[in-house]
Amino acid sequence: LESRGGTEAEFRKMVDRCRAAGVDVYADVVINHMQAQDAGVGFGGTPFGKRNHPGLFGPADFHACGRNGNNWIQNFYDRWELQNCDLLGLPDLATESPSVQEKLAGYITRLAEAGVAGVRMDAAKHVPGDDLAAILRKSHGMRYVMHELLINDERTVRFSEYERTGDVMVFPYSFDLASAIRNEKFGDFFRNLMGYPWSQNAVVFVDNHDLERFRDRSNVLSVGDDGALYRLATVFMLAWPYGYPQIYSGYRFTSYDEGPPLLPSGHTAPALNADASCRAPFTCFHRDPQVKVALAFRNLAAGAFRAVHVGYDRSLVAFARESSDGTVPSWAIFHFGSREAQTRVPEGIPGGRWRDLLSGKTFSLHPGTPLRLPARSAHLFVRAE
Template sequence: MQRRRRLSAITALGVIASLIVPVTATAPPAAAAPAGSKKVIANLFEWNWTSVASECRTTLGPKGYGWVQVSPPQEHVRGSQWWVAYQPVSYRIESRKGTRAQFKSMVDACHAAGVKVVVDAVVNHMSGQDNGGTGWAGSSYGHYNYPGIYQTQDFHHCGRNGGDDIANYNDRWEVQNCELVNLADLKTESDYVRTRIAGYLNDLLSLGVDGFRMDASKHMPAADIAAIKGKLSRSAYVVQEVIHGAGEPIQPGEYTGNGDVHEFRYGKDLARVFRSEKLAYLRNFGEGWGHLPSGSAAVFVDNHDTQRDVGGVLTYRDRGVYALANAFMLGWPYGSPTVMSSYTFSQRDQGPPQDGSGRTLDATCYSGWECEHRWPAIANMVGFRNATEGAGVANWYDNGNNHIAFSRAGRGYLTVNDEDYAITGRSYYTGLPAGRYCDVIHGTFGNGTCSGPVITVDGNGWFAADVPAHDAIAIHAGARLS
């Protein structure tokens, strides 16, 4: 049966509102975060450095996020659009998000909160402005002229398709030697260019950065990225943006030798299941669907690019069903998850909230900034992910349609009901020790208490509960009441 997607109905349901509206509760201190490896990344897209620092202290650390991904910090072209940050004109750490000193202060604040920092690094190209100009921090530049850094000989000039732009994604050479929408394509096979790029990344490492999201990795041969990585002053986490294209010669699997790779199929497949298929299909989600090996896959429901492609993925606009999809991502053991945190936008090119000079304003959640990473059904599931790290899936249940449940090998249990009706009169086998557990979908656990519903698991590992339509219940060993 083709399923309905009823955004207005979702928004109207009070139970769904509880998934996305913060509850009044005191978060535990960072030291009280559930034990275990903390791998969840919060992508605070286009947040300024002062706001990131504050969020690490007040939310990310206490909620157990292990990493924060920050937007490109280097000097960029001027403009109000979101994509200006992806058009660098120098490697100075000075942008509309803040100064070098503010960036360093942010890194230190996040580290003090137990949160590592991964930088979105734009290293495949420079700007796409034919006429050049003056960058954010005052550097002059031309399309192929960046004084003291690069000149025309440091770029590819492929001369195809009546210009230099990529036209055929089935041509490996063209994808990696022509320009992506007029962006000056760096000659990354050149040792000089590699050394320059590594110098920028090493500068960030000197400021305490812990890893890099390598933007537009598909447009650089994996060997070029490996060579740049070999010039780094110390080890760093690397995740590469390689968008899968069916039948294309360049595939994400080529890049796993350098580090993690973004699995773009994950968010699209998850959106399709939640919108029009059956949650029962998720039983082998991940590698069983032809996705990258779990140990190399970086996954997300949406990111700053895909949320601007209408209909392709779930986004903050989908409200309750978006919260449920993120809860599933954090409950399911495939890949390393990133939670998107957006600002509100109505036009594709719209940039973040900014003042008259273009400087990014402080993030004020729910007033121009969506802050999905704070939604209770998402933020509280970070603790679930931490508590269940390394535990396999067991005790899978589905009703053949849109009610699923599974345990994480004695450490946690999640049931999701995306039917249009409540599931009542059921008991669930968790495999968890007997006890009282906080339902972290609806309540915050801290100091041995729960701000929401409490689930009682009996001596045989079972609990009974009703699950409303388009809702979920999640319990885990790190949120067991004393």
Template sequence: MRYRRLLALPLVAVLAALLPVPAAPAAAAPPGTKDVIVTLFEWNWPSVAAECTNFLGPNGYGYVQVSPPQEHASGQQWWVAYQPVSYRIESRKGSRAEFQSMVTTCHNAGVKVLVDTVINHMTGVGSGTGWAGSTFTPYTYPGIYQTQDFHHCGRNGNDDIANYGDRYEVQNCELVNLADLATESDYVRTKIASYMNDLLALGVDGFRLDASKHMPAADIAAIKGKLSRSAYIVQEVIYGAGEPVQPTEYTGNGDVHEFRYGKDLGRVFRNEKLAYLVNFGEPWGHISSAKAVVFVDNHDTQREGGYVLTYKDNGIYALANAFMLAWPYGSPSVMSGYSFTNNDTGPPSNGAGKTNNATCFSGGWVCEHRWLVVANMVGFHNAVKGTSVINWYDNGNNHIAFGRGDKGYLTINDEDGAVNGRSYRTGMAAGRYCDVIHGSKSSATTCTGPVITVDANGWFTANIVAHDAVAIHSGAKIA
């Protein structure tokens, strides 16, 4: 199996994937539209703020997606953050004041803030006390909701969804016993919009709407209509073959996560041929590029296993992210979280359950967004934005190459042997460029890694070891 070779990646590929980019000096983000999202999964607010200043802004990330900020159920598992107890901005990740300070700091660094927003449901049906001390009993959240504000679908003995082929169950029964809000109710819509408007008042720029599939698109549209100002919206709608609820229903509200992208990309990198990627995107049945937010993995899929690639796949994961950031389909989202062996494991925390400060490559924090390949390819993505694919090449197997207009060029050799002395036609201006897979532009005339020379006709020649790549772009040209 091709998967077995991941255990024997060449040293150069492992180092290229795992060595971090040095933190750049604090600076305003470069001008222009930046659409790369980084999910700092379960990072606390002071750590997000520091990362916006020290790394995300200087390295060209456009948005930081933060985990749900509302008061949540008690517990150490990661998923308690997705069980709201109230809409107070108080969680294990920090206080309201820390949240607002984070938003301001990120904006000052040129980074917009996208909030993972849980509005389909409250906690699992039961009784308890939330992180900030709010109590709840089944279908009763004092000052917010009572039993009439929830769906009670009367199916399957416990009201849980059992049949994803039944639209009614998907949108009116409970997702794994979570109290399902009656989002058709104007009262519920108003309460949800009040929470989102509170976040907008704190300065956030948009929302990732969790479990959107379990709310009719019209309900989301009605909630959106109650917002105090415009905001970027991306909806979590997981595609299921033959299911009645489809991602395309939701594109009228905003962007939609294309879950097939990561699964298809992982399957190709693991078991198929990179040559198949020549038309990756809409021809594969994926939604419109203009509405898609794509990812190699996210916090859910990296815990599901299967074809999806994750940080545990090391070099091959970095190459998949490089392809995503170079390929013109959708808006890319980079995952960045913490290591785990148990799928329920929550973020690194202190004895009181409060999330620890994120120290990259230490204390369990993986920081995929700082991996050299990933961070440098964000710059590639920004440099080539708006250009088309040109000069596609493949060997019919696992060696591919393509240009992005006259702005950039990527070649990936995922074969088990080196490709030596091959020439590549780029369409780029003659000159010397940093290979951003292996290093960064360190001055007007120097790189920290290899230099690629493009001749007057737009060609360069390179040796590429097995399971490695070369990438150049206009923003990494040196004198």
């Protein structure tokens, strides 16, 4: 657990402080592969080679698929190649090996013993679902698992192969939401939702460290592209009742392979200044005022997980949240366009006094009441007391 982030003792102290503040920590766990350098020394002082990590893994613990002249994956729609060759030159661990499984399970157990509440299984589609299940069975104490599955269709691997051992990160949600916003086609987004994994198994997000580095920006949204549109998309994700939402706070960068800012020691620089303000180039997006309000809306609407009275017209989207007793305690309306829009309160929304959490204002609203929405804006309404 020694890393660029600090020592194991510092890591455990961080986890303890977070838990004391009511914040769970989950770790990004890489079990599909090891690093791609020919040789080096880790932050903990451990020497390593490309397929040789003394005391941990040797050459027999890695796949050597023998394809493409360099063992790299080239055909991502060939299942065997996907799960046996090297991803971008990163040596592929033989996760079917019992001894490899034991060591990886021990790593997960050690994280749990340090107080880590959950793990994100990096590059999960490159590890057979049965191998992941075996590793998790041999580990102890980990309370939550999510699988990173960077897939936009299920031609090679299926979400269901991984749902039996954890939640799944639904990348198509990100692509489809960005496309709907950019192209003003929310009908496609809502239709595609029907083919996603069950909500209780899904992790959704607008952006993450992979998506923000996609060279094709047509179907992704990042804070570096258009901050206002990205913020509004995040508010929509938090308001719409699907999946377990993930808010991404990263750092601004100018080149594809640029890592985080480093201290002279080579360790990652702090994200906060001495006064707890955000230190550039970190974004601290989780602190954004509108995101915090949207989180409050999601929590207030937690008992009303059914979306009703869904309507959309180009850049406008509206929906209500319905409780199990059929009442509507909250509703939302979004305008993703670049110019002011005029619309009306949708049919089906109960008349009465509604408080918009984003503006803090209270309105008397009934079906048909005119509404003016500035460019790229939203209302998150809850019943006024």
